[in-house]
Amino acid sequence: MALAAVVTIHLPSALRKYCSGASDLSVPAHTVRAALEQLGRDHPSLYRNICDETGSVRRHLNVFVNSSHVRDLDGLDTALAPGDVVTILAAVSGG
Amino acid sequence: MPERVLLTIGTKKGLFVAEAPKSRGKFALRGPFGSGVAVYATLTDTRGKPRMYGSSCNAFFGMKILRSTDLGKTFHETKSAPAFPKDDGRALANIWSLEPGDDERDLWCGVEPASLFKSQDGGDSWELAPGISNHEHARKWQPGNGGLCLHTILRDGDRMHLGISTGGHYLSEDGGKTFAPSNKGIGVGFAPDPFPEFGQCVHKIARHPDAPGRLYLQNHGGFPERPGIGVLRSDDHGRTWRSIAKGLPSDFGFPIVVHPHGADTVYVLPLEPMTRTCPGGVPAVWRSENGGESWKRLTTGFPKKETYFTVLRDAMDVDELKEPALYFGTTTGQLWMGRDGGEKWSCLFDSLPPVNNVKVAVV
Numbered sequence: 001m002a003l004a005a006v007v008t009i010h011l012p013s014a015l016r017k018y019c020s021g022a023s024d025l026s027v028p029a030h031t032v033r034a035a036l037e038q039l040g041r042d043h044p045s046l047y048r049n050i051c052d053e054t055g056s057v058r059r060h061l062n063v064f065v066n067s068s069h070v071r072d073l074d075g076l077d078t079a080l081a082p083g084d085v086v087t088i089l090a091a092v093s094g095g
Numbered sequence: 096m097p098e099r100v101l102l103t104i105g106t107k108k109g110l111f112v113a114e115a116p117k118s119r120g121k122f123a124l125r126g127p128f129g130s131g132v133a134v135y136a137t138l139t140d141t142r143g144k145p146r147m148y149g150s151s152c153n154a155f156f157g158m159k160i161l162r163s164t165d166l167g168k169t170f171h172e173t174k175s176a177p178a179f180p181k182d183d184g185r186a187l188a189n190i191w192s193l194e195p196g197d198d199e200r201d202l203w204c205g206v207e208p209a210s211l212f213k214s215q216d217g218g219d220s221w222e223l224a225p226g227i228s229n230h231e232h233a234r235k236w237q238p239g240n241g242g243l244c245l246h247t248i249l250r251d252g253d254r255m256h257l258g259i260s261t262g263g264h265y266l267s268e269d270g271g272k273t274f275a276p277s278n279k280g281i282g283v284g285f286a287p288d289p290f291p292e293f294g295q296c297v298h299k300i301a302r303h304p305d306a307p308g309r310l311y312l313q314n315h316g317g318f319p320e321r322p323g324i325g326v327l328r329s330d331d332h333g334r335t336w337r338s339i340a341k342g343l344p345s346d347f348g349f350p351i352v353v354h355p356h357g358a359d360t361v362y363v364l365p366l367e368p369m370t371r372t373c374p375g376g377v378p379a380v381w382r383s384e385n386g387g388e389s390w391k392r393l394t395t396g397f398p399k400k401e402t403y404f405t406v407l408r409d410a411m412d413v414d415e416l417k418e419p420a421l422y423f424g425t426t427t428g429q430l431w432m433g434r435d436g437g438e439k440w441s442c443l444f445d446s447l448p449p450v451n452n453v454k455v456a457v458v
Contacts, residue, residue, distance in 0.1 A: 014156065045175075049156040052186035053179045060155045090155045 004028035005082040007035060011046075012090055018046035032063060033076035035086055050088055060091045098457055100414055101167060103147060104424055105134030105452030110149040112167030113443065117457070119420060119432065122443050128170040129161050136409065138193040139167075139456035140202075148202070148218060150190030158187050158206075160218045166458065174219040177204050177212035183223075185210070192409075194248040203271075205245030209236055209259045211271070227257060227265055227274045232293050236262040239296050239315070246408055247300045251307035256300055256333055263295035264312065266333050280336030281327060284318025299408045300333075301351045306358035308332050311387070313408075316340065317347030317368025326351070326363055328387050339387025344374045350411035354436065355419050359386045362413070362421060362437060364406050372403035380421065380437050393433065396440030404429065409452040416457060424450025 029035035040047035109127025129151035192205035210228035247258030266277040276293040296315035316325015323338040325346025340346035347368035354360030404425035411423035
């Protein structure tokens, strides 16, 4: 199996306290799902903020690969290429 | 250390702490902690060195437990929050109750979807309590308007009472290992069978610690065709229940609170069932001093008209001072205190965020 692509995960400011203040993390992953699972191993507290116990991305969070929302691609199975940026963003909602 | 009265106030926008000397002359407010995030459960645990807890129910980033070891001057997240096992299929949606356990660092936590968790290290790690969480009824319970929540945990030795909306009242007599529904006499107005085995929309259960056999229950009442099912009492540890709603303006309401110095004295805050606000626009707390046989309307200090607030299930409490005061918060952001057992009411704060939870401790 080929070595996994190294991609960047870009985090919203509210989550940076769960990874020592980092705004970007580099992880090796072929897919978005694998990238999140790698986060779960490296930063379990951070992962719990992004995904619930079932492994689903929390309802009010959006995940983009470069500028495309994963829902418009292949969801969590979206393939990643070296240098891709996976951005986690909170939705605009509330009251 | 001088005694002080500490209120933990869980709101839609975070956790507030209000502190006053024992005279309750003036409350100083601090917060919000967990700013911007709804808080549905709070606890001041006075066993050993006092600790305060609040559930921080973040719709974006998930559930957290906040803990303070300096009487509510600062709060920090515990190392983890309750979470279902990965293969369970359920995901935590809210944290509704926090109660002390047996040992000094033991805590119980009721959540949505209705399940129970236990911590043995002050909230840093949590374990699912399978006796109720995986009960054969658990996948049959239905959510009420507030969600499918386990909101009440009452303990008396090995006996444990749980209130679930809408699951009903469940009783354990082996320290929480196994549970059985115990709803004889608790009615429903939203199903053909008026007295089902389980599935009741229990709003809150209360009792006096020195009279564990006597329980009071605010149920989802307000059904004209099934009157009187809303306010109930049990004298046999929750095995059977009977109505004590006679004399109240409505049997619909959310909180129910027992006087700290007498098991016969109980308080409710009846609401008009359709709007879930003060009947006729006139707020009143109702007190019974004979176990619900008769009720007295307490209104001194409240507005006399044009007031339509709602008080949620965990938003009323009573302190344990010699002449106790009651406290309640409203979904329109008012925090009221009723001195002399609810005889004289005054508004402590009138512009908080919507209030979900009010608990009081004397420390």
